[in-house]
Amino acid sequence: MMFHRRKKEPDTLPLSNSPQQSHTPNSPMPSSFFRFRTSTLTASFTSFILLLSLLLNFYFLVILWAPYSTDLTPSAVVSRLSPTTRRHVLFSVASSSLSWQHRQSYVHLWYSAKSTRALAFLDTPPGNSSPLSPPVVISGDASGFPYTLQGGLRSAIRVARVVKEAVDRNETDVRWFVFGDDDTVFFVENVVKTLSKYDHDRWFYIGSNSESYDQNTMYSFEMAFGGGGFAISHSLAKVLARVLDSCLRRYGFLYGSDARIYSCVAELGVTLTHEPGFHQLDMRGNLFGVLAAHPLSPLCSLHHLDAAEPIFPNMNRTQALGHLIAATNVDPARILQQTVCYDRSISLTFSVSWGFAIQVYQGNVLLPDLLAVKKTFAPWRKIHYNFMLDTKDYPRDPCKRPSIFFLKSVASDKRGVWSNYTRHVEKKCPKLNPNLPDKIIVYSRKLDRSIEEMKAPRRQCCNVLPSLNETISIRIRQCGNNELISMESYKMSLSLCPLCDGKR
Numbered sequence: 001m002m003f004h005r006r007k008k009e010p011d012t013l014p015l016s017n018s019p020q021q022s023h024t025p026n027s028p029m030p031s032s033f034f035r036f037r038t039s040t041l042t043a044s045f046t047s048f049i050l051l052l053s054l055l056l057n058f059y060f061l062v063i064l065w066a067p068y069s070t071d072l073t074p075s076a077v078v079s080r081l082s083p084t085t086r087r088h089v090l091f092s093v094a095s096s097s098l099s100w101q102h103r104q105s106y107v108h109l110w111y112s113a114k115s116t117r118a119l120a121f122l123d124t125p126p127g128n129s130s131p132l133s134p135p136v137v138i139s140g141d142a143s144g145f146p147y148t149l150q151g152g153l154r155s156a157i158r159v160a161r162v163v164k165e166a167v168d169r170n171e172t173d174v175r176w177f178v179f180g181d182d183d184t185v186f187f188v189e190n191v192v193k194t195l196s197k198y199d200h201d202r203w204f205y206i207g208s209n210s211e212s213y214d215q216n217t218m219y220s221f222e223m224a225f226g227g228g229g230f231a232i233s234h235s236l237a238k239v240l241a242r243v244l245d246s247c248l249r250r251y252g253f254l255y256g257s258d259a260r261i262y263s264c265v266a267e268l269g270v271t272l273t274h275e276p277g278f279h280q281l282d283m284r285g286n287l288f289g290v291l292a293a294h295p296l297s298p299l300c301s302l303h304h305l306d307a308a309e310p311i312f313p314n315m316n317r318t319q320a321l322g323h324l325i326a327a328t329n330v331d332p333a334r335i336l337q338q339t340v341c342y343d344r345s346i347s348l349t350f351s352v353s354w355g356f357a358i359q360v361y362q363g364n365v366l367l368p369d370l371l372a373v374k375k376t377f378a379p380w381r382k383i384h385y386n387f388m389l390d391t392k393d394y395p396r397d398p399c400k401r402p403s404i405f406f407l408k409s410v411a412s413d414k415r416g417v418w419s420n421y422t423r424h425v426e427k428k429c430p431k432l433n434p435n436l437p438d439k440i441i442v443y444s445r446k447l448d449r450s451i452e453e454m455k456a457p458r459r460q461c462c463n464v465l466p467s468l469n470e471t472i473s474i475r476i477r478q479c480g481n482n483e484l485i486s487m488e489s490y491k492m493s494l495s496l497c498p499l500c501d502g503k504r
């Protein structure tokens, strides 16, 4: 955790900032002015003047708008209009030769030389760097900067300067600089999609604070916690790189690199744009609760995974993450997205966290109770027990918990995506609900939200299909216009339209 400590707040999308607006009151010459002077003249002259005033109006209109068209050189038009893709995003990983040895395996999960632009910034040349790793850059000397916090790590300065060092390389065509630790696992496709909502030619600092309330009070609610990863638009990054060193000298007393970057971005007058898909994960142990109730924003990163148990049973950490990423590769936007449906006939509630797990509850559980995060995890520090999340206690008695089905496999073809989930049997609670089979198959279409839809996302709906054999099948679809996600609405939607895509 070179970069340091993440969270969640309502998504504010400061996007629609069109430069033209301030100039629109291009009030044309008041035509009454002409009429006053011409009142004594002949009717034909009056109409001549009226025509003239019309032409003048038109002339002023053109003059007033012209600066915008000259402003938009052809390349600027292209850069604004062409979609942001993977090649426009440069990832910088902060590491050290000591931690690089074992943390490279996390980077390999999301990085490939073919499709991702990334650099790893180390303090000294590493003993061995895998050919599967991003190119290694040795950071510049930062010993001249003050670091006065007792018990802190002065490597924080070197890591903060990664922002400058990444920018100063003048890599071509970078719209966004993304920064993370060597134990940050990025979901690259979703990072790119998320950033493409924003105009890279404007100044943006995008990320998330910690899910720990206490960490945020210690640092700032408006700081992008570095381990969750954060993004800086190229226009802001250029300026930040120029002023960073002079700014860093004022902040020797701070702990981490992210607090330094936050302070210098704040000095430039810029605040954090919160994107809740970046996860600092200041928590330990069993992450099930957090992963099963992800916000509607796409999953962008996970961090602190060394402190977490493997996220799937019977796998080691990297294997388990690889399993999640394999599902992500089939339908990136849908990974962890939570969809809820009900089977009223047998009174069951199904909460599908796509690509990860399905929870099946006996009876009718209302949606808000399912959207809350189950407290399956422990706080990062024992004293930090307040979270920036709606939490619900997770029953200690495994027999009181919902039945859980974990992702087994995912396959897709032209018709759609099938994901298989198999039942997880808690050793301490071998009694199984006889109503439930061992397997659930979920059918969905690739989730492809446009930028406009991402700005106003709506949760999808699902149906539990009548089961023909030992398997339960669930179909995820768009919700109907007036459709409510509740057990009562379920029966109605099924009877009206058992297999439709919700386009009623």
Ligand SMILES: *[C@@H]1O[C@H](CO)[C@@H](O)[C@H](O)[C@H]1NC(C)=O
Pocket (backbone or CB within 6 Å): 168, 169, 170
């Ligand atoms: C990047 O560009 C700046 C300004 O053009 C130049 O001073 C600097 O040397 C360049 N850096 C590299 C690594 O080429």
Ligand SMILES: *[C@@H]1O[C@H](CO)[C@@H](O)[C@H](O)[C@H]1NC(C)=O
Pocket (backbone or CB within 6 Å): 316, 317, 318, 319
């Ligand atoms: C995890 O499992 C994989 C596949 O079985 C194996 O290659 C890897 O070495 C294991 N990692 C650790 C840390 O045990």
Ligand SMILES: *[C@@H]1O[C@H](CO)[C@@H](O)[C@H](O)[C@H]1NC(C)=O
Pocket (backbone or CB within 6 Å): 408, 409, 410, 411, 418, 419, 420
């Ligand atoms: C689901 O799992 C079964 C075996 O458990 C397998 O035969 C089937 O191909 C899987 N389907 C998908 C879509 O992965």
Ligand SMILES: *[C@@H]1O[C@H](CO)[C@@H](O)[C@H](O)[C@H]1NC(C)=O
Pocket (backbone or CB within 6 Å): 468, 469, 470, 471, 473
């Ligand atoms: C059960 O039904 C599903 C679809 O209804 C089918 O894909 C699956 O192969 C069937 N399984 C068995 C064991 O017959």
